[in-house]
Amino acid sequence: MNNSKVVSSIKEAIQLAGLKDGMTISFHHHLRNGDYVLNMVMDAVADLGIKDLNVNASSVFDTHEPLIGHIKNHVVTGLEADYIGGVVGRAISHGVLDKPVTFRSHGGRPSDIEQGRSPIDVAFVAAPTSDTMGNCSGKYGKSACGSLGYAFADAMYAKKVIVITDNLVPYPLADFSISEIYVDYVVQVESIGNPAGIVSGTTKITRDPVGLVMAQYAAKVIEHSGLLKDGMSFQTGAGGASLAAAKYLKDIMLEKGIKGSYGLGGITSYMVDMLNAGCFEALLDVQCFDLGAVESIRTNPRHREVTASHYASPSVRSSAVDSLDVVILGATQIDTDFNVNVHTDSNGYIMGGSGGHSDTAAGAKMAMIIAPLTRARLSIVVDRVLTVSTPGSTIDVLVTQRGIAVNPRQQELKERLQKAGLPIVEIQDLKRIAEELTGTPKPIHLGDKVVANVLYRDGSLLDTIKSVD
């Protein structure tokens, strides 16, 4: 019996795993914009002359720009992701791939993997620490990223699993996240990522006064929603205004002595502060956004790593989003039916993706969008979003600096917020107010080619994204 799965190089692991033309490989994105692993693997694959691969990455960041070259060289002919940053997104929008990209949500992706709808041949797990048999964790090592939540479905369901680490430790790594029972090969490399990019700069509270006004409104909406009571669960994004809303919410919870149940999602040190201040009993963490979160998940037993399925899958017996009370989310556009676009920018270019947007909106009792009414002369509120990322039927409130709109199907919530003296307006009024300022934009011209299909969390087709000429 071999007592080590360590092989000498990524290339060797790829060959041993039997990767062939036309297969599907997968990646997870806990190293975010600091990730080296996807590029290293793709370069190795290209060197080996393997072509026509389908890449299923939980997210693609700007650091993965070399992927565009691999697409042009037909090493990669298919792409599936929950989020694609602006650099690769622009190339996709220009039609660099013949086949449309498949967009899923963070809950839909593991659901489809586990249900066999999205099979993976070889999964690559970027592990900040691994032992020689592949027990691995994100909590330790120079490239520590905390939770490995998105990698579990890949590790558990791929035909072959290769762990890539820059901190190889002797067997056994006691505090493992992903177990050796799923792992075929372990590769040690010099570095799996740039720590500066792993912990990105987005996790700072905004100093923008408009963002702070919106955050205050958001906290007041929660305060008066009827949901702010002992046992409340909460998720917020890592955008500046969303974090500021969490800070204001914390102040309110402490002042009123309210003890929530859990904080969910991508976790920042602001959520950790709330945990430590007694605002929550626990944090359920699918991904850490900053060093404070990494430190907390390593040391605090009440700060738990959860798998992407546990976080948000619609096909498991229950996931954490199902018990969620309040989620604060962003938007690039929202239409008068409350449909939200987080996939494409105002010119139609891909620059994002659902992530957990549609999952949490579907699960939460109150899903709140927080966004400035205008960005660079464009209204955030439009007649029809360019891309439906999250259906309006799952969105309850839109908070802007010039008023708060409540989805008409939430009449009781609307009355509560009105009673509390919050500036409640119709969403059509927000569009009118915005366009008084910006003027009426001419519709943009999009190409005919479908460059991406947006799948809803249940696997159904939610929308398609057209090319940009």
Added chain:
Amino acid sequence: MEIKKAAVAGTMESSDVYVEIKPASDIAVQIESVVAQQFGEEIERVVRQVLEENGVKGAHVSLNDKGAVECVIRARVETAIRRGEGERDQ
């Protein structure tokens, strides 16, 4: 009003517009904008209107627009015009 010298106004900050104006015998307007598709024609109409309101018969104007709303575009073009109608550069 006569544009006697080249002048600039505005900044490249978000929601602002950077305007350059040069003396010329005819009117020409060149626009680079983050919202060119949505507002390009509208921006050109406003620039020409401001030139006309100020009696400028000859000027080449170029804009680098970072999503400025109409009143900001008007202000910056007007500033450039007034700066350009000063004494000729030696």
Added chain:
Amino acid sequence: MRRSMLFMPGNNPGMLLNADILGADAVILDLEDAVSPAEKDAARILVHNAIKTLKYKCEVCVRINSIDTTFWKEDLDEILPLAPDLIMPPKISTAQDVLVVDAYMTELEKKHGMEVGTVKLIPLIETALGVENAYAIASSCPRVAAMLLGGEDLTADLQCKRTKEGKEIFYSRSRMVVAARAAGVDCYDTPFTDVNDDEGLREDAAFAKALGFTGKSSISPRHVADINRIFSPTQADIEYAQEVMETIRVAKEQGKGVVSLRGKMIDAPIVTRARQVLEMAKAMGVLIDE
């Protein structure tokens, strides 16, 4: 009726677009210290266009350049025809300074067919001489609606250090309040300049309120909510004022001359104060309807 007055730089389009949503009762669009000499023209044209086009929901005040510069008349040429609520001339030291500005404003109002006196003045008092002349300034002409104390320049002129505690401006603050009240105009306190010290801001604002200031200016939107809260009448103030008015009403009905409430005789100043509280509460939308 204003509690908070927020300074906003006059040459920043992004900030001007959202100037009115930051919670301040009035914004002070600044053409003076926030604008470099080379951009004075751009700022006044921008502020002109902003006031003309953006429908600000709050009061608008424009701080022009001081009368010892070459800019102030051009500032007024550009801004006054748009009839902002207030013009703030800085470094006002004498009643004569106010009259100089007033005369030019009158000239412009006539020229543009506006009613003379449409635009009010809020002189910025930030010199030792200005503090000494505060009453004369406040009562110099009907256009003066309020005064603002500028602590930073003032301490430089007093040749003392500006501290967070502000003991060095205590006399000036008191003198300003007395002068303003004597002249029957409002009086606004100097900004608290440490934008990261929320507790310090609250103490500073509460102290200004205790001295009798109408409200407080701010250079940070973050301070606005606290200032508004501190300068609003409290629920207890409002309830007491309502009780006073009710007691008076009943006494009148019954033909009683002298009445007392909570063991204290209600005299004219108490009634006046109660009226002020209720008016203020109504104006600020904090009066809860029964």
